[in-house]
Amino acid sequence: QQPVQSPQAVILREGEDAVINCSSSKALYSVHWYRQKHGEAPVFLMILLKGGEQKGHEKISASFNEKKQQSSLYLTASQLSYSGTYFCGTERRGTSYGKLTFGQGTILTVHP
C-alpha cells in the first residue's frame, strides 16, 4: 500500500521553511527521501532506519517516528534549487531489502 504524503504541494519564498510528511499504515524498516526535478531522475536525499540510524546530505534533516510509521523532511532556509517533487519511499519490515514503495510526491516551488 502506497504511503501518503502531505501536503501535495507547497509554495515558498526563498529563505522560508517547509515540512513534508510521509505516513504509512504498515510497519516500516526504513524511509527514503528523494527529490526529482522536472524531466530528470530522482536524486537521493536521506535514509532513516529503524533504530535511529540516518544517512544523507548534511544540509537535509528528517525524522522517523517508528511507533507512528511517520517520517518528516525538514527544509530550512529554502533556496531556489530546492524546487522539485519530493518522494518518500518506504521499506516494510520483513520484506526484501531495498524494495521501496513510493508516495505520490509533494511538489515544492520556491520563488525569489
Add this chain to the structure above:
Amino acid sequence: DAEITQSPRHKITETGRQVTLACHQTWNHNNMFWYRQDLGHGLRLIHYSYGVQDTNKGEVSDGYSVSRSNTEDLPLTLESAASSQTSVYFCASSPGLKTYEQYFGPGTRLTVT
C-alpha cells in the same frame, strides 16, 4: 566516473510488439531495480535483482520480464507492449547486501501507440 545509463531515452512502439529497455551501471552494484513513473502514482517497482541470475517481481510486474546475466546490466522486456505501458521507466542501482541509497538512471520515455 561511474554511472548508470539507460537506452533508448525515447521510444515509440506499436501495440503487441516486444520492446527491450537497457540499463547499464558501472558501479559494480549488486542490486538493480526497474520502476515506472506515471502521473498520480509516483514510482512503482516492476522488477528487482540482487545479483547475477537473481530476479524478483515487484508490485507491477505483469507484462514485464528481466534477466541478469552479469553485474552491470538489467534489461527490461515488455513481452507484448500495451497502451497501458506508456510511461517513463527508471532503472536504479544500489550497493551492498542491505538497505542503501538507490542511484537512478536518466529514464526512458516509452510510448505505445
